[in-house]
Amino acid sequence: MSQVAETPTSPERPSAPARDGDHTAYDGLRLRQVTKEFAGGFTAVRSLDLDVPRGSFFALLGPSGCGKTTTLRMVAGLETPTSGTITLAGQDITYAKPYRRPVNTVFQSYALFPHLDIFENVAFGLRRRKEKDVDRRVREMLELVELSSQARKRPAQLSGGQQQRVALARALINQPEVLLLDEPLGALDLKLRRSMQIEVKRIQMEVGRTFVHVTHDQEEAMTMADTVAVMNGGVIEQMGAPAELYENPRSTFVANFLGQSNLIEGRVVQRAADVTSVDMHGIAVSVPTPRVHTDSDAGWVGIRPEKVLIGPPGEELDAPGNTIPGGVVSDVSFVGVSTQYLVRMPWGQELQVFSQNTGRTRMFSQGEQVELSWRPEYAFLLDRSQDAAAGAAERVGG
Amino acid sequence: MSRAGRWVREHLVLVLGLLVLAYTFVPIAIVVLMSFNAPASRNVYAFDGFTLDNWANPCADPGMCDALARSVQIGLLSTLLATVLGTLAAFALVRHDFAGRSASNLLVFLPMAAPEIVLGSSLLALFVATGFSGQLGFWTIFVAHVMFCLSFVVVAVRARLAGMDDHLEQAAMDLYATPVQTFRRVTFPLVFPGILGAALLSFSLSFDDFIITNLNAGTTTTFPMYVWGVAQRGVPMQVNVIGTVMFLVSVAIVVVGEVGNRRRLAART
Numbered sequence: 001m002s003q004v005a006e007t008p009t010s011p012e013r014p015s016a017p018a019r020d021g022d023h024t025a026y027d028g029l030r031l032r033q034v035t036k037e038f039a040g041g042f043t044a045v046r047s048l049d050l051d052v053p054r055g056s057f058f059a060l061l062g063p064s065g066c067g068k069t070t071t072l073r074m075v076a077g078l079e080t081p082t083s084g085t086i087t088l089a090g091q092d093i094t095y096a097k098p099y100r101r102p103v104n105t106v107f108q109s110y111a112l113f114p115h116l117d118i119f120e121n122v123a124f125g126l127r128r129r130k131e132k133d134v135d136r137r138v139r140e141m142l143e144l145v146e147l148s149s150q151a152r153k154r155p156a157q158l159s160g161g162q163q164q165r166v167a168l169a170r171a172l173i174n175q176p177e178v179l180l181l182d183e184p185l186g187a188l189d190l191k192l193r194r195s196m197q198i199e200v201k202r203i204q205m206e207v208g209r210t211f212v213h214v215t216h217d218q219e220e221a222m223t224m225a226d227t228v229a230v231m232n233g234g235v236i237e238q239m240g241a242p243a244e245l246y247e248n249p250r251s252t253f254v255a256n257f258l259g260q261s262n263l264i265e266g267r268v269v270q271r272a273a274d275v276t277s278v279d280m281h282g283i284a285v286s287v288p289t290p291r292v293h294t295d296s297d298a299g300w301v302g303i304r305p306e307k308v309l310i311g312p313p314g315e316e317l318d319a320p321g322n323t324i325p326g327g328v329v330s331d332v333s334f335v336g337v338s339t340q341y342l343v344r345m346p347w348g349q350e351l352q353v354f355s356q357n358t359g360r361t362r363m364f365s366q367g368e369q370v371e372l373s374w375r376p377e378y379a380f381l382l383d384r385s386q387d388a389a390a391g392a393a394e395r396v397g398g
Numbered sequence: 399m400s401r402a403g404r405w406v407r408e409h410l411v412l413v414l415g416l417l418v419l420a421y422t423f424v425p426i427a428i429v430v431l432m433s434f435n436a437p438a439s440r441n442v443y444a445f446d447g448f449t450l451d452n453w454a455n456p457c458a459d460p461g462m463c464d465a466l467a468r469s470v471q472i473g474l475l476s477t478l479l480a481t482v483l484g485t486l487a488a489f490a491l492v493r494h495d496f497a498g499r500s501a502s503n504l505l506v507f508l509p510m511a512a513p514e515i516v517l518g519s520s521l522l523a524l525f526v527a528t529g530f531s532g533q534l535g536f537w538t539i540f541v542a543h544v545m546f547c548l549s550f551v552v553v554a555v556r557a558r559l560a561g562m563d564d565h566l567e568q569a570a571m572d573l574y575a576t577p578v579q580t581f582r583r584v585t586f587p588l589v590f591p592g593i594l595g596a597a598l599l600s601f602s603l604s605f606d607d608f609i610i611t612n613l614n615a616g617t618t619t620t621f622p623m624y625v626w627g628v629a630q631r632g633v634p635m636q637v638n639v640i641g642t643v644m645f646l647v648s649v650a651i652v653v654v655g656e657v658g659n660r661r662r663l664a665a666r667t
Contacts, residue, residue, distance in 0.1 A: 107565045
């Protein structure tokens, strides 16, 4: 994904949630004020508003227990919301039975019928609706997922990746308005997962249907989806195009869960229409006002590690921002394409710096004095009342 | 000796296995052998000569075949009722949350755990106390057999159901199957092996039950009771014919099941 775009926008950015009562005009999937409480008082989903445009690849991203799977199951009809409404292409489906809604699911465990062969698994939905041309359509679908030669095998004889494609074919053949994917790649190993991500994305583009993908893997969500909604504690923290979420997170949870961030204490000195000035441990830094997400003066100045430039003291860095002096390299890890530094700042905090190994700058070693800098347009300002470590522990991989 | 001794030591597992098989099959072999016996004296336990008479006239003693027919009837009827009730109970215990579910789950084991003699005598006490002492016979045996078969069916079907992935039924519903279609196309085919196994077990439990049956039979005689009765005087050789047939039927069921499995496996590759 691009990290160059300064104010990324997506053509498929969801419309702002509206509170109006008329949803018949909206042709996508719409959730309004959906709440799900389970017996025992646990609230899995709280007053959720969500618009999924028709034909988009939408990802619900969050750590386990954030309510994303419950949301998916409510759309599938496998759970009933405690309150709120779900509409699909203008139809209210909140209480419709699962077998009466044009939605199909790819389950995390695939849930292939072990007593039926691959052909019959894929034909299941068509046969239940007594559709014509079952034979031809199943063959076409098996071709799409490249499993034509396996038609007469049982699910247990297929590999994980093949089973996953059967599950996808079995759902897609019904041409659902919305295809729900419940972490379907979670059981695959890393290499297979990467190739399946591309495969699923290819199929989505080919069939042009709405896909809603639930995952806890932020890289997977960013790779596959047009729009990502980051969920935490039963609510959506932020929603937007992957690049937009990554570049301009609005909460510490999003900043940490979706990639890594340096969050440094700062105090707002002056707010202007375009730029907000912040005092950061005695150093004046500026943050573009559209990237300021707090009304209070106490904030966290956020900067992604790969946006931070590192250099020896006194050297002019390629950044028109302020230079932050007095850093000492406390840890170096060379990972090939980049070098990851931990730099201890005068106020005691260790900042992360990812330096691309372009060969233009030399490597620094542990204990060396350095200066840091970044372009102001990459910084963002978050509310200090939020936990600076929120979301970091739940993040998957890098 | 030393050569044989060394061979045994080198093939200890094989030797032990053969001994265990012999231990299991010798009694059955005796039954098969005795079904061809023509006893010369009153000592029916000595093989005096080969004959096919026993096989030609299996019902030479009419009392035996009456008892056999009764046992088969009771076995089939109690298997049918116990399997239906037990399957329904297993579904309720696995699928529905109701007050007393965990207690029911535990109580279902009781008939399996309680000594048969206790079950039999308490059933008898129940029948007598409720005024059925005059009606002891076919139907009281039937009631008793359903009772003890029921817990075996519940346990077998419940295990099968509990091992089934919930998502399979959800997937069926998601793929436009109504609850009835989901049951017919997914749930039942997947639980069926458990139900079939439970039914076979029920029949064999019912067919050879002696203690509970004896206490609640009144003047009715089942096959095990008949054999026990005649054993004091000398068992007619036809009992061995029935024993052999029973053994062959069991073997046939196992073979058919195994062949079916192999065929299904072969069809997949």
